[in-house]
Amino acid sequence: MxxxxxxxxxxxxxxxxxxxxxxxxxxxxxxxxxxxxxxxxxxxxxxxxxxxxxxxxxxxLATNRYFWKENNQEFSCAGRGGEGGERHCGxxxxxxxxxxxxxxxxxxxxxxxxxxxxxDAHILFFPVSSMIGTVWVTSPMVLSGLGLQSEFIVPDDRFYPLGEQVRNKNKLNFGWLMLNGGNGQGNLDALQQVPDIIKQRAVLVSDKLFSHIVNSNLEVRTSVSIDPQTGTAEEGALFTYEAIPxxxxxxxxxxxxxxxxxxxxxxxxxxxxxxxxxxxxxxxxxxxxxxxxxxxxxxxxxxxxxxxxxxxxx
Ligand SMILES: [Zn+2]
Structure with a gap:
């Protein structure tokens, strides 16, 4: 065998x-x-x-090994299992x-x-709002990591439409950035795992611009730490954090x-x-x-x- x-x-x-x-x-x-x-x-x-x-x-959790007992011995197979793994059942x-x-x-x-x-999980398609609604940006480097379209070189001031719904657009206006359309042909059919609604609105931008667009469109939120004793905001506890949308x-x-x-x-x-x-x-x-x-x-x-x-x- x-x-x-x-x-x-x-x-x-x-x-x-x-x-x-x-x-x-x-x-x-x-x-x-x-x-x-x-x-x-x-x-x-x-x-x-x-x-x-x-x-x-x-x-x-799914296999009832989060906290469990056998012959009066207690185990926890989740996490690090205590200081040196002693609570893992092994x-x-x-x-x-x-x-x-x-x-x-x-x-x-x-x-x-x-x-x-x-x-590591890497970003394949990143959502950005534009004048024509949400589009999902990706880049040649990202796609070549999937074995797709590595031959594309996109100028930094252009986008290539990849999906049906963005095919005939010659401008992409993000509000803070305007890109002209190029006529690269894309085909994302091989990516069956990705929902059609995203593939239909996918656009290709240069690797440099991709990083710039992603980093400019992360969520930045402000929050406060709550004092568990009083249930009110702790003094000086305002903080901001980033997140992938x-x-x-x-x-x-x-x-x-x-x-x-x-x-x-x-x-x-x-x-x-x-x-x-x-x-x-x-x-x-x-x-x-x-x-x-x-x-x-x-x-x-x-x-x-x-x-x-x-x-x-x-
Ligand atoms: Zn175990």
Whole structure:
């Protein structure tokens, strides 16, 4: 029998709320709580670790491993499992649907990295309002990352319509920026995971302009910290934060490694009923968590109505 050692799955996701994934600190600048960015391009992104964390917690919720007990022992397979992973169950036969896909540590001879590896989510299509309604911008670099249209070179003062609904427009007015239309032909048909309504209103701009448009159209909100004692605003507690707007389309990859080739502490990893822990078993457990992104959200500011992310190809 042939066993796949690993499988790479690409996920497409749509933000249903603004998404705030912080950098873990504040900086001196325009906003108090900036979002994570790709250093080379300055484009906002969702780091793989910020996908892994909530996916783990939600798989734990979906499989009753958030807090659970066995033989009077208490476990929590979500999160870091205490100081050094001591609250992770670390069960490999039958395999824990959380600890095996996401990893655990029970001393040096009995730990695994996690059979699922999460990569950063990058912006594919970014919504911007214009005189002709909302359009979704993308760029040659973004599309070439998908293996599409890498041959395009768009001048910095032009846009190329990609979708039906923007095909005959020769001007695109963002209010603060006016672009002339070019006659590049695009075809996004191969991107079946992306909703038609977005593809029909997609426009291509240069890589440089893409970064500029995205960074100029992030949500910047002002909020106040509430003192939990009094229920009123804390003094000097006004702060601003950035977020990626709702309607943004992202793509991220997850690599699923097979557990069939591993032995931990001399023991094989086996699923319930002595089943195989192949790539599809790992994927099934992770997708139980990814499915909840749409309801429970990711990132910070969840209590301020942010963070819900719908995975489009589950
Ligand atoms: Zn566990």
């Amino acid at each position: 042939c066993v796949d050692a690993y499988e790479i799955e690409s996920y497409y996701a749509l933000s249903l709320d603004p998404i705030h994934i912080g950098t873990g600190g504040s900086r001196l600048g325009r906003v108090d709580l900036p979002i994570a960015r790709e250093p080379g391009t300055n484009l906002p992104k969702i780091p793989g670790t910020s996908i892994n964390g909530p996916a783990r917690a939600y798989t734990a 069960k490999i036969n039958p395999a824990c649907p959380v600890c095996v896909p996401y990893g655990f540590s029970k001393g040096t001879s009995f730990s695994i990295q996690g059979l699922a590896q999460f990569f 709702r309607g943004t389309v992202f793509k991220f990859d997850v690599t699923y490694n097979s557990g069939e080739i591993f032995k931990i502490g001399g023991k094989e990893i086996k699923a319930e009923g002595n089943g195989n822990v192949g790539t599809s078993w790992v994927k099934t457990q992770v997708e139980k968590g990814l499915r909840l992104f749409e309801i429970l959200g990711i990132g910070g500011m969840g209590t301020r109505g942010m963070g819900r992310l719908k995975i489009l190809n589950l």
